[in-house]
Amino acid sequence: MTSKHTEPSPEPPEGAPDINYVSLSKAMSKALRHRPERLGITLAPDGSVSMGVLIRALNRRGGWPRRITEADIMQVVEHGSKQRFAVENGRIRARYGHSIALDAAYVPAEPPAVLYHGTSQRFLDSILDKGLLPMDRQVVHLSTDVETAQLVGRRHGGHTVILQVDAARAAREGIRFYRGNDSTWLADTVPARYLSLLWANPS
Ligand code: HQG
Numbered sequence: 001m002t003s004k005h006t007e008p009s010p011e012p013p014e015g016a017p018d019i020n021y022v023s024l025s026k027a028m029s030k031a032l033r034h035r036p037e038r039l040g041i042t043l044a045p046d047g048s049v050s051m052g053v054l055i056r057a058l059n060r061r062g063g064w065p066r067r068i069t070e071a072d073i074m075q076v077v078e079h080g081s082k083q084r085f086a087v088e089n090g091r092i093r094a095r096y097g098h099s100i101a102l103d104a105a106y107v108p109a110e111p112p113a114v115l116y117h118g119t120s121q122r123f124l125d126s127i128l129d130k131g132l133l134p135m136d137r138q139v140v141h142l143s144t145d146v147e148t149a150q151l152v153g154r155r156h157g158g159h160t161v162i163l164q165v166d167a168a169r170a171a172r173e174g175i176r177f178y179r180g181n182d183s184t185w186l187a188d189t190v191p192a193r194y195l196s197l198l199w200a201n202p203s
Contacts, residue, residue, distance in 0.1 A: 017065050024068065025076045027058060028085060032094040045103040048093035083181035096180035098138045106139065106178035111185050113168040115142040118153025121161050121200065128197075132163075132190040139178065139186040142167070146199070148183045162199040170194040 031039045031054060032047065039057040041049050051070055058068045073092065077085045086095050098105055117132060117140070132140040142165055143149035153160035170190060171177055178186040 019064055019066070019068065019072050021072070021076055021080070024058075024064075024072060025080050025084065027061070028054070028073070028076060028092075029094065029097065031057065032085065032092065033097045034099045036100070043093075043100075043102060044091075045105075046093060047098060047102045047105040048088075048091040051087065051090050051092050054092055082184075096139075096141060096184055096186055099136050101138060106186055108176050109179045111142075111167040111171055111177035111179075111187075112144055113166075115144065115165040115167045115185050116146050116149035116198065117142050117163045117165060117190075117195075118149030118151070118160055119163070120153060120156035121159040123156070124161055124197075127163070128192050128195065131192045132165075132187070132195070134189065139188060140190055141180070142185045142187060142190075144183045144185065159200065161197065163195045164198040165190055166194045166196075 031041060032043070032049070036043050036049070039054075039061055041053055041057045043049050051073065055068055055070060055073060058064070074087070077087055077092070084095060084097070086093055093105070096106075119127065134140050141152065143152055146162055149162050150160055153162065165187075167177060167185070167187075170187070175190065175194070176188050180186050
């Protein structure tokens, strides 16, 4: 459950810019996935931090048109473009995407039988050779449907390619999977023998 909003959400002065929620979401991702120490916070082994600590740290950093409140954080959590964050018992964590190592950020779970990975064609030879590797993150990111995989792949520019992952067989043979959000699953690595090229954008 989400904790109660304890701070008022003051209206900015007439005509003043309000909080940019994309900027806030990026600052939250940086704090909860990549560089918590930059904000002077420490994450628990599951990647969480208390809501109050995060809010105080974001306000200490400054650069906002007014003070960030819990209502602002919840706006990003509940209405952001993706389910990037989870709030439970007054604590907030990133659901996926970490570059920092955490002991208990992800809980193993049984994946859907088939998953997809969208990427740029320029990575394809290396992926088919070495398999999917976490690269700068802690885990590989997979999608539950082709549409989501296309969006993920498109971020990398160039021609988008979609790989199909035989997750059922990989899981059976010992590859560990974790649930990220409704459309995102995670895995430690995915060896190339579980991958097949599903679709390559010709344009
Ligand atoms: C590629 C976004 C060469 C991999 C998205 C990918 C996602 C290899 C890139 C989440 C490789 C890493 C993660 C190999 C993998 N050789 N390249 N062996 N193995 N790669 O951004 O999956 O908006 O770290 O194909 O929606 O693109 O941040 O991973 O292209 O859910 O919430 O290395 O980030 O979510 O790129 O995206 P990324 P990703 P947010």
